Amino acid sequence: MFQRLTLISVVLLFALAGCATNPVSGKKEAAFMSEEKEIEIGRKVDSEIRKQYGVYDDPELQAYVQQIGEKLAGLSHRPELFYRFTVLDSPDVNAFALPGGYIYITRGILTYLNSEAELAAVLGHEVGHVTARHAVKQYTTATAARLGYILGSIFVPELAGQGVASLVSTLNAAILSGYGRKYELQSDELGAQYLALAGYDPQAMIEVLEILKTQEEFEIERAKLEGREPRVYHGLFATHPSNDKRLQEIIDDARELKTPNPRVGRGEFLEHLDGVVFGDSVKEGVRYGNKFYHKDLGFALEVPANWRIENRPNELVAVSRDNEGVLRVILEDINRRVTPREFMLKRLKLKDLTKDGPLNINGLQGYTAIARVTWSFGRRDTRVSVIFFGDKAYIFYGTGKTDAAFSAADPKFLSSARSFHALTATEQKLAEGLRIEIVTASAGTTFAGLAKGSPVPNYPTRILRIINDKYPSGEPTPGQKLKVIR
The missing domain is CATH 3.40.1000.10 (Mog1/PsbP, alpha/beta/alpha sandwich)
Known part of the structure; x- marks a missing residue:
């Protein structure tokens, strides 16, 4: 009896849901959200995100990130959308996407990247979430669950008192805490394709993976010593071990699309990073x-x-x-x-x-x-x-x-x-906070030497190594551009 009533509920659910063609797969999928509604939700939540985090006050950096993002989005499966890429004034290591083409990256994650290609890898992954409509799929799943309980409670009164997490909470969790390995892996695949088509080497995704894994290990260790919860990145590659074979297969497949002499863009990226706030926001103290x-x-x-x-x-x-x-x-x-x-x-x-x-x-x-x-x-x-x-x-x-x-x-x-x-x-002067400064290494430059007199109170040498992708060993070479904290 219960199985028959459940089947009725399922049939009613699909009758209530509309069908939409997924831009990536080309297949018809049940969806409780139109593209117009998707864009509307993104627009509304965008204002809240801006209030909560604040937009980083650097027009040139914002324009640079928008330019790189638009290049990737224009080669994506949904080029007709107007994408907005925003640098948030947050020290957290994070990037995420809202429905409808609203994509965010924190200044915190930028300080750990070392090239335009790595920046493109992060943005490409988030574009993948938008093009594959992952937020819409989460919405559809949550709505189906909610309607399932409503319909089920009609036929089975005992279900009426059982609660379901609100839709807003479900979307927030997905947007800010990742979409799970299946969707994250699909975004890796899409991001790698967009990277290659835009003239970057998809291997940059692996480089970002290694950098963020190092940062995560350090953050977990430091948080334990300081008696607090670690603040680590949820999304890009967070579900992958550093030797993930499936991810490497995705990268290898995408490299077939890349152009000769792929762009790295280290110099231009570091030029835009010069002067960016490191750590606490000056506005917040x-x-x-x-x-x-x-x-x-x-x-x-x-x-x-x-x-x-x-x-x-x-x-x-x-x-x-x-x-x-x-x-x-x-x-x-x-x-x-x-x-x-x-x-x-x-x-x-x-x-x-x-x-x-x-x-x-x-x-x-x-x-x-x-x-x-x-x-x-x-x-x-x-x-x-x-x-x-x-x-x-x-x-x-x-x-x-x-x-x-x-x-x-x-x-x-x-x-x-x-x-x-x-x-x-x-x-x-202290209230101005810390900033990234780009310097050129000379003969005899060491990270320990650069860390002497550093305003960073704890682990200055280790932090310099991590942000320059030289952890746990290695020293600068003469002429190399380096990030220091002043």
Whole structure:
């Protein structure tokens, strides 16, 4: 009985779904999304992506990436689409595509690439996701599942209460976390073809694979030491081991399409990379060890030594190595002419203040107290400090997951609040952040030598080797163009 009703549901699903010809395979496929709807979704989500990440402010770099992307897209299975390639202002190592031809690459991944061919390999892979309509296939699968539950619940009431992940969540997971090995491999195949047709060697895909695998291993190791989750690339080749035979077969097949003397474009790529921000965005604030500098807002502060700093869009968070202590720093507009204490009582609505008093530091007005505050892990004693700076109130919340953890960390919370000050002339330079600089190696140049005096606080030599594709061994040759961090 149940099987018969399930069959009815399946028939109804296909009756509701339309059929579309896949541009890559040429086959008719069930689809709950038209091309017009695909483009509309991409256009709407694009505005959210731009708000979330920010567009990297470098018109020449943006134009260069658009030019390379258009060359590949024009040779793809869907050349009629208008493709938009955008460099995002994010240190994350990532690239992804939205439905309808919206493709993104972060400045973070650009710093690990070493040629135009490698850039084209990343973009070509993402173009492959668009041409094969992978997001549409995910949408169709999710919609079929949702309709299946709706129809199934009509015939089998017991299914009515079972939840299905929202369509938006499904699409977000696919776009930002990859499409699974099957679709990723198909995008590799398509990207390799587009590379060859555009005059690049498809072997560049293998080169990118090796670079990103090295970066991933380093990031996982560093994240473990720093007590945080690793930030690694989800998509291009992420599902492949470095010796993946299937991927190499794809590359070999695509090389039959390539032209003699394929373009590498190392010099032009490095020229456009010169001056690109490395690490934290200047707009969001820059971290150096346990110090934090914000150029636009004009302040600096310190968090407890050896605590992990997370620079989030709306707050700065520091967490102890044992994850028992946490410090949050947020800011709010000052709308009324009140004292910091009045702000704490009226705006923050804190009650029963203890161990409170003025916190007038570095020429700024402030107030500090202990109060009960609700956190995700419960209502805890919390050190709250409010400091007025310009027309903003900077609010420090510090607590521990246990009473003992709070007592141990409270002096550190006070110290962090007292460290708040306006940027000095020297700190203004630090607040500019780190940037990639292209230099020419001379006789005797070594990565260890280049790393001496580096502003990168941890692993400077290893990072230089990785971004120049010279890890774990090898030294520069005289005349070679290198990326350094200044």
